[in-house]
Amino acid sequence: MTYSNRKIIFAERPTGEVTRSAFNFVEETLPELKDGEVLVKNHYISIDPYQRGRMKTGKSYAKPMDIGDVIVAATVGEVLESQSDALPVGTMVAGYLGWQEKAIARAKHLQMIPATGGVSPSAYLGAAGLPGVTAWMGLRLIGEPKPGETVVVSAAAGAVGSVALQLAKNAGARTVGIAGGAAKCAYIVDKLGADAAVDYRADDFADQLAAATGDGVDVYFDNVGGPVSDAVFARLNNFARVPLCGAISEYQSKPAPIYNLTQAIITRARLQGFICTDRMDLWNSAVEELVELIAQGKIIFNESVAEGLDAAPEAFISMLSGGNLGKQLVRLA
CATH class of the missing domain: 3.90.180.10 (Medium-chain alcohol dehydrogenases, catalytic domain)
Known part of the structure; x- marks a missing residue:
C-alpha cells in the first residue's frame, strides 16, 4: 500500500x-x-x-x-x-x-x-521522556538534594522544571519554583507542591527571591540563564550545586551579562553543564523510576x-x- x-x-x-x-x-x-x-x-x-x-x-x-x-x-x-x-x-x-x-x-x-x-x-x-530524564539526571548526578536543603528551579512550570521540582520535593528538600506570571506561580505551589513560587516578571523579583530563600540556596536547577540565574547566584550557599540545563532566555536574543558569578568562587559552588544523552547507560533506569512515580501520583x-x-x-x-x-x-x- x-x-x-x-x-x-x-x-x-x-x-x-x-x-x-x-x-x-x-x-x-x-x-x-x-x-x-x-x-x-x-x-x-x-x-x-x-x-x-x-x-x-x-x-x-x-x-x-x-x-x-x-x-x-x-x-x-x-x-x-x-x-x-x-x-x-x-x-x-x-x-x-x-x-x-x-x-x-x-x-x-x-x-x-x-x-x-x-x-x-x-x-x-x-515526564517519562526526554524532559523527565533530563530533570532526573541533573538532580541525581549533579544536584544531589538532601532532606532540608533548599532547591530552586527556574522555568519551574515547564516540562523539565516541573519534574525537577517534584523530584527535589520527593527527596525531602524545600522547593522554590521560579516562573513568569501569577497563574504559573499558583500552579507551582497548588499543583506541584512547591513550598514557594517567585514571579520573575515582577518588579520586586529579587526581593521575592530573597524572602523565599531566607537560608540561601543549596541546589539551583538552571533552565533559563540570564538575569534570573544571576539573581539566584547571589543567593548560593557554601558548596551549592548548580546543574546547568538550559538558557532559554538567551536562545532568541543576545545574552545578558552575569554579574554574580564570583559568588561561585566565594561559596565554592559547583556549576556543571550536562546533556542527558551523555549517560545513556542510565536512561532506562530513569524512565522506569519516572513511570513508577507518575503511576503512584508522586509526579504529576x-x-x-x-x-x-x-x-x-x-x-x-x-x-x-x-x-x-x-x-x-x-x-x-
Whole structure:
C-alpha cells in the first residue's frame, strides 16, 4: 500500500526571534518498506526549547539542522506497517521522527511503549521522556538534594522544571519554583507542591527571591540563564550545586551579562553543564523510576496541546516565549 505524508522542513535560519518563515510544509509519497523497517503514524510531536538551538550554526552538543531537513523532534505514534518481528502492526512507539504525520524508521531505533502501566503514551514525550530524564539526571548526578536543603528551579512550570521540582520535593528538600506570571506561580505551589513560587516578571523579583530563600540556596536547577540565574547566584550557599540545563532566555536574543558569578568562587559552588544523552547507560533506569512515580501520583504533569501539524510552528514560537504550561505537544491523531 502507498502512503502520502505531510511534513515540516527547515526553510530559513533565524537571525533573531523565530517566525513562520523558518518553516515550509511539504507533501510526499513514502517508499515501500525495507526489511527491518516500520511505518509509523505519529500521534504526538514534542515541542522543545532545544529545537531552537538546532537552528543555529556553530559549536554545540548536537549537529545543527540543515536547510531542507525535517524539523527534529521526539514523537509518539503507532506502527501502521511493519517489516520487523520486533514491532508488529499496532505497537505504540517513541522515537525521533520529526515534525511529520508519518515516517519510516528502522525498528531498532524506536522504543516500544508498554500497553499497560497507567501512563499515557504522550507522557513518554514529557515526564517519562526526554524532559523527565533530563530533570532526573541533573538532580541525581549533579544536584544531589538532601532532606532540608533548599532547591530552586527556574522555568519551574515547564516540562523539565516541573519534574525537577517534584523530584527535589520527593527527596525531602524545600522547593522554590521560579516562573513568569501569577497563574504559573499558583500552579507551582497548588499543583506541584512547591513550598514557594517567585514571579520573575515582577518588579520586586529579587526581593521575592530573597524572602523565599531566607537560608540561601543549596541546589539551583538552571533552565533559563540570564538575569534570573544571576539573581539566584547571589543567593548560593557554601558548596551549592548548580546543574546547568538550559538558557532559554538567551536562545532568541543576545545574552545578558552575569554579574554574580564570583559568588561561585566565594561559596565554592559547583556549576556543571550536562546533556542527558551523555549517560545513556542510565536512561532506562530513569524512565522506569519516572513511570513508577507518575503511576503512584508522586509526579504529576500538565500538557499544553495544539491540534494538527499546521499548528506546530505557532506552538513552537509560543513555547519559546513561555506560552505553555508544562509540556508543549502537537496532537496529530
